[in-house]
Amino acid sequence: MNKVPLTVAGANKLRAELEELKSVVRPRIIQAISDARAHGDLKENAEYHAAREQQSFAEGRIAEIESKLSNANIIDVTKADANGKVIFGATVKIEDLDSGKEVTYQIVGEDEANIKEGRISVGSPIARALIGKEVEDVVTVKAPGGNIEYEIIAVDYI
Template sequence: MNKVPLTVKGAEKLRAELEELKSVVRPRIIASIATARAHGDLKENAEYHAAKEQQSFTEGRISEIEAKLSNAQVIDVTKVDANGKVVFGATVEIEDIESERKVTYQIVGEDEANIKEGRISVGSPIARALIGKEVEDVVTVKAPGGDVEYEIISIEYI
């Protein structure tokens, strides 16, 4: 299976969620199931069925996170020798040449992407256009509404 790139922060966030699920959520669900069982007939016990459904969801999420972490290639952008180029994990400020609107994105793994927080997937059209470029380079991004040109204003490795 291919390695999936993750930033250090992304890996830490997944590990924290996994720890929370295993040490807090799972025991709470087990206690809920035990309490529901004590109420008797399980066929018509909505509390029991709800707890079992929650258990199933939680166990699925635990498995999903463990799989992601086992296939992750954690990349610390502060230790990458990027030579001034845009690389995975870099934070890039770009300016739309036509509208002169500036925006800053961090290029992250697919699971970490969140446009509202300024994190875009390494597989997104903008990230693919930026990778390997330098400050003052102009890139063309093929967007649904047509090609958009951006100039790279700055690159940070934080």
């Protein structure tokens, strides 16, 4: 299986979620199942079925996170020798040359992407256009509404 790029912060977030699921959520669900069993007939016990459904969801999420972490290529951008180039994990400030609007994005793995928080997937059209470029370079992004030109204003490795 291919290694999936993941930032250090993204890996830490997944590890924290995994720890929460294993140490807090799983024991709480086990207790809920035990309590529901004590109520008698399991066929007509809605609490039991709800708890089993929660258990199924939690165990599935635990397996998913463990798989993601085992297949992750964790990249620490602060230790990268990028020489001013845009690389995975970099935070890039760009300006739309038509509107003059400036935006800042961090290029992250697919699982970490969240446009509201300024994190875009390394596979997105904007990120693909930016990778390997430097400050003052102009990149053209093919968008559904037509091509958009951006100038790279700053690149940070934080």
